Every structure is written in structure tokens, then in C-alpha cells.
Amino acid sequence: MEHKISDTAFNVFDEVRLKGEHTDVIITVQGKHFKVHKIILCGCSPYFRMLFSTQWTNTEEQPYDIPGLSSDTMSLIIQYAYASPVLITEENVSELLVAADQFLISDLIDACCQFLEANLCPLNCIGACMLTERFLSCSKLHLKARLYVLQHFEEVLRVSEEFLELPLGHLEELIAQDELNVKKEEVVFEAILRWIGQAPENRRKHIALLLSKVRMGLMSPEYFMNDVRNNALVLENEACSDIVINAMKVIFAPYIEEPASSELINQLTRPRLPSEILLAIGGWSLSNPTNEIEAYDARADCWVNVTQEDELPRAYHGSVVLNGFVYCLGGFDSNNYFSSVRRFNPITQTWQEVAPMYERRCYVSVAVLHGLIYAIGGFNGYRRLKTAERYDSKTNQWTMMAPMNERRSDASATSLQDKVGGFDGAARLQSVEAYNPLNDSWHDIQSMIYPRSNFGIEVVDDQLFVVGGFNGMGTSCDVEYYDRMTNEWDEACDMRISRSAVSCCVISGLPDVTQYVVDRDSLQTSEDESDGD
Known part of the structure; x- marks a missing residue:
């Protein structure tokens, strides 16, 4: 049977300490004296075990002066040793981490690192990166903080005073x-x-x-x-x-x-590496559905083929990103309408089948809200749908929701809340409207360069990208993007293949984006070869 010291026992030890009873050592920090028990400090810190080892049998209260930290921080260390809750804050975490490292208290080091990681932001990421650089035990957090600085560099410049130091x-x-x-x-x-x-x-x-x-x-x-x-x-x-x-x-x-x-x-x-990758998944190409997946490298303005051969062709499907995974919902392969849902891991580049939807859906609108995936409307092969359902990735289950008031399919949505393009039964549109929720009104913005329908749409670097689609004559490979700061559309690099009914999503925060971008070392070689042709 395993025996552990109970919380009640530690409460008794702490109560005895506060009364100054049975203490056998005095820790002095900045002139403040802490009467404590050697055995308790030794239980949490190899540093104190070594410090007390030479005079363990001395029955008198031996004084020890600890330089280099504040009395408030020493008080927190002692609280932790006596199993009392320690409140880690933005104000004390830096000095507490230094002290925890000095006293070799691994659990407290981990707690400080977890706090710093959970609170990383443009204001403090440089400080966290500099602080953790000194400690081998914080190497993982140091790499995360450094990556945060790199990926949020422009935000850091706007708000961080740490950058100037x-x-x-x-x-x-x-x-x-x-x-x-x-x-x-x-x-x-x-x-x-x-x-x-x-x-x-x-x-x-x-x-x-x-x-x-x-x-x-x-x-x-x-x-x-x-x-x-x-x-x-x-x-x-x-x-x-x-x-x-x-x-x-x-x-x-x-x-x-x-x-x-x-x-x-x-x-x-040499282009920098993008922090976000736009994926164009599947779609309709050359009169057939395709399984091709292309990744857009926004910094080099080019597309890279990242197709996985074991993935089946599909078009008119929806795709979203949740918790770092890409989910592809429903769709059509020219014979079957799907209720199936496939999940792509962009780090391992592998696909996995998850729970299917209740309804078969192509032309489906999808969205993520509060950690749930919503599948709305669509077409099941017989009729347009007004049903909707949501998926919880934690339980791998779909739940039916209240139906919409109207049957809807072929709809699109983006995080910018723009309604872009469409098909009115006679002509493809290139007009664009934006909705302002503050005054419940729509207003026209600059029209797209090319009219299109059944295109992919996503936001990359705060710019709205429309990808491929049908232009009235055939499927398209061209790509354009809207910059809301200039209210202008501009052309981006064409995709490798023409397609409509394509679904797009954006993945960010990848530990290694090089799988989805053009090789930087090969860029100039390719340009030199093309110049010589």
C-alpha cells in the first residue's frame, strides 16, 4: 500500500511553522527572517538538501542568508514547500521562475512555464523569450515564445516596448x-x-x-x-x-x-515563410471531381501540390479548420452524395474518417463557432435542405439543430462576413457586397476583376481570396484577392489546375510550414532555368 503525506498533514506543518514551533532553520532574505523546518524544504528542493546536508544534526536554528531574490518571492517558495496554493501572476512569474530554477523545484518551474505559455501575447512574448533562454528546463517554452515573436512580428512592433530593449x-x-x-x-x-x-x-x-x-x-x-x-x-x-x-x-x-x-x-x-497556408481542396476539374489539394504560398505567390494519393475525389463539399485539423464535409463525386466527414492532420499529412453527418449534403455551408462545426443546408440529391447539424470533436458526434426557415444551398460565408459573387440563374456575378452588423445594412464594395460562381473563398493575411470557380465558359484556375484597406482587387498566382466547386480553408500555427511552400533554395534556380528557355 502506497502512503502519501496528506493535505491535512501539510496544513498542520504550515500552522506549526507560522507559530514558530519546532522550526530548526532560519532563512534570511532582504533582512526578513523565515523560521522553517529543514525536512519540509528538503522535500521539495534538492538545493536545500545540499545546503543543509553538512549541518543536519545541529539542533540549533541555523541561519542561512539567501541572496539574489526578494522576500516576497522567498515567501512564495516556502508556501509552495508547505503545499499551500501559490498564486502566479504577471508581476511575480519572472522572479518566481528564476527562484524555482535556482532551488531546482521542477514542478514550480513547470507551473511558471505553463502560466507564461497560456498568457503569451504581443506585449510580453519578447520578455518570455528572453527570460526562458537562460533555463534548459524551459527550452520548449523558449521555442514557443520565439516562434510567437516571429509569427506575430508586426503586432509586436505596434504594441511592445520590449522590442526596443x-x-x-x-x-x-x-x-x-x-x-x-x-x-x-x-x-x-x-x-x-x-x-x-x-x-x-x-x-x-x-x-x-x-x-x-x-x-x-x-x-x-x-x-x-x-x-x-x-x-x-x-x-x-x-x-x-x-x-x-x-x-x-x-x-x-x-x-x-x-x-x-x-x-x-x-x-x-528570398521570400519569408508564411504563417498561414491557404488550402484549395478537391473540386470539379476537366468534367470530373478531383482529389487534388494545392497550398498557396502567399509570400512567394505560388501554389504547391500537396495531394495525398489515398484521398478520394470530391466536389461541392465544405471544409473548415478546428483545433489544427482540416475537416471536409459531404460533397459529390459524380455518382454519390456524401454524408461522410474526413479529417486531415496537416502535421502528419494523414486522413482519418470521423462520424458522418445525419444528412447527405453537397453545396453545404460550414462554419465553426465555440469549438463546434456547423453544417447548414445543402442538397442531398433529391432536394435543397433547410436542416442543420453540429459536430462535437470531443465526443465525435453530430447533433441535429432546429431547421432554417428556408431551404438553402450554394451559400458561402467568411470570417469577414462578406457576401461575394453568386449565380442569379442567368449570369455569373462579379459584384460584391459587405454587411455592417452595427447598422444592419449592406453596401457595395469594389467588384471582382472576373465574374465567377462556385469558387473557393477564404481570408489570408487579412485579405479576402477567391479561388477558381465557373466563369460561364468553363472552370477557372485564376485567383484574386481583396484588400479592404485599399478597397481594391488584385490578381494572385493561378492555381496549377482549373476547378470549380472547390473548398478552401486556412491552417495556421504549423510548427513546420515547409511541407506546404515552395523550396526557397530552388526559387532562383527555377527562375534562371526559365530565363534561359
Whole structure:
């Protein structure tokens, strides 16, 4: 039979401690004295076991001075040793983690790491990354905090004062990474200027080192000439001269006789890795449903084939992302209407069948709300549906909901709440309307470049992408996106195949996105080969 010390016993020990009874050691921190029991501290900390080992038989209360931490933190450590609840807060977590590491209290280290991870945000992620770098026991949290900084870099720049206090080496390492999530390299250059501006006399000498990490070949020529080349810090630093000349060779390559080397071009035009991946799944292509899955690499503006051969063709289905998994619901394969649901793990790139819906549904609208997947309306092969059901991934069960007032299918929804395109029975539409829930009204926004129906739709980098579809003549492979800041549509790279009835979803937060993007090292080689054709 296993015996453990009960909570009641620890409560008694703590009560005795607070009364100063039977204590045998005094811990002094910042002039404050804590009378405690050696055996209790030894029970939670190898540090104290070693500290007390040489004078264990001494019956007098031996004083020990502990430097390097506050009395409040020592009080929390003692509370923890006596199994009392310890409240971890944003104010005390840093010093508590340092103390827990010093005293080798692994459970308290884990508790501090869990608190920091649960509360990671743009305001504190740099501090968490810097703090955990020192501790081997916090290596997993350090990697997560570092990845958070990289993936939320633009948000961090907007709100974090910690960014301005970054040591030079850490800033250099961050902006050199492929994983740095920025839409434009101009953001990186302006971040450097802001960092230097915090302490210009001490930091201006570092402009050349930091500028060399900016991928200036991805900048617009106008911005480079006006804001980079003519910047006062750049002009005053001689070491920047060669960096600027090399960048001009790449940016203005068509007009320069001496071509830049492939290595230099790759260094200055190598796209960063996207933090979000747009997937175009299945659809109708060449008069048949397809199983092809393409991933859109927004930073390189290209599509990558990530098809899994064991996946069956389907079109007119719905897809959503929940808890890191891609769910494909219903659909049609030219013979059968599906109620089946397939789940894709983007990390292992494997498919799994989960519980089917109650109804067969193609043209189904799908959404995620509060951790549940909703399947709404659609067509079952006989009639349009007004039924709806929801799926709980925790129980792997579907539940029927109250039906809609009207039968609906072929509907779409996005997180921006835009209603885009459609089919009115006679002509494909390219007009776009947006709904404002604050005043319960619709208003027109800029029309799409091309009319289409049965297209895929999703939001990537806060831009609305429409993918493929039917243009009245046939299926399309073209892609365009809407930027609500400029109220304009622009064209993106075409998909590899034409298709309509395609379903799209976005996956984010992948530990390794390289499975879904073009190989950065092969980009320049491919361009050189195509230039020679």
C-alpha cells in the first residue's frame, strides 16, 4: 500500500511553522527572517538538501542568508514547500521562475512555464523569450515564445516596448529568419530604424549589420530609392555603400549590364515563410471531381501540390479548420452524395474518417463557432435542405439543430462576413457586397476583376481570396484577392489546375510550414532555368 503525506498533514506543518514551533532553520532574505523546518524544504528542493546536508544534526536554528531574490518571492517558495496554493501572476512569474530554477523545484518551474505559455501575447512574448533562454528546463517554452515573436512580428512592433530593449544579437537573429512573418520588407527596415531611435548615439553604428539582413530585393523600387538609399543613417555609414549597391543590382537587374550572382539574388529576394497556408481542396476539374489539394504560398505567390494519393475525389463539399485539423464535409463525386466527414492532420499529412453527418449534403455551408462545426443546408440529391447539424470533436458526434426557415444551398460565408459573387440563374456575378452588423445594412464594395460562381473563398493575411470557380465558359484556375484597406482587387498566382466547386480553408500555427511552400533554395534556380528557355 502506497502512503502519501496528506493535505491535512501539510496544513498542520504550515500552522506549526507560522507559530514558530519546532522550526530548526532560519532563512534570511532582504533582512526578513523565515523560521522553517529543514525536512519540509528538503522535500521539495534538492538545493536545500545540499545546503543543509553538512549541518543536519545541529539542533540549533541555523541561519542561512539567501541572496539574489526578494522576500516576497522567498515567501512564495516556502508556501509552495508547505503545499499551500501559490498564486502566479504577471508581476511575480519572472522572479518566481528564476527562484524555482535556482532551488531546482521542477514542478514550480513547470507551473511558471505553463502560466507564461497560456498568457503569451504581443506585449510580453519578447520578455518570455528572453527570460526562458537562460533555463534548459524551459527550452520548449523558449521555442514557443520565439516562434510567437516571429509569427506575430508586426503586432509586436505596434504594441511592445520590449522590442526596443532587444540586444543587438537577438534583433539581428530575428530579422534574419525565413520564419519572420512580415507582408513587406519595408516593415523590417522601419523596425530597425525604430530600434536605433531608442538609443541613437549607441546604436546608429549597427545600421550596416542590420541592413544586411533586410531582403531589399522584395521592396518596391520607389521605397528603396526614397526611404532606404537616401536615409540619413545609411548615407553616413560607409559600410552601407556596398550593401546598397548590391541591392540596386538586384532591384534594377533588367537595366544593369553586370548581372548579380544567384547567391546574391537569393539572399535579397528570398521570400519569408508564411504563417498561414491557404488550402484549395478537391473540386470539379476537366468534367470530373478531383482529389487534388494545392497550398498557396502567399509570400512567394505560388501554389504547391500537396495531394495525398489515398484521398478520394470530391466536389461541392465544405471544409473548415478546428483545433489544427482540416475537416471536409459531404460533397459529390459524380455518382454519390456524401454524408461522410474526413479529417486531415496537416502535421502528419494523414486522413482519418470521423462520424458522418445525419444528412447527405453537397453545396453545404460550414462554419465553426465555440469549438463546434456547423453544417447548414445543402442538397442531398433529391432536394435543397433547410436542416442543420453540429459536430462535437470531443465526443465525435453530430447533433441535429432546429431547421432554417428556408431551404438553402450554394451559400458561402467568411470570417469577414462578406457576401461575394453568386449565380442569379442567368449570369455569373462579379459584384460584391459587405454587411455592417452595427447598422444592419449592406453596401457595395469594389467588384471582382472576373465574374465567377462556385469558387473557393477564404481570408489570408487579412485579405479576402477567391479561388477558381465557373466563369460561364468553363472552370477557372485564376485567383484574386481583396484588400479592404485599399478597397481594391488584385490578381494572385493561378492555381496549377482549373476547378470549380472547390473548398478552401486556412491552417495556421504549423510548427513546420515547409511541407506546404515552395523550396526557397530552388526559387532562383527555377527562375534562371526559365530565363534561359
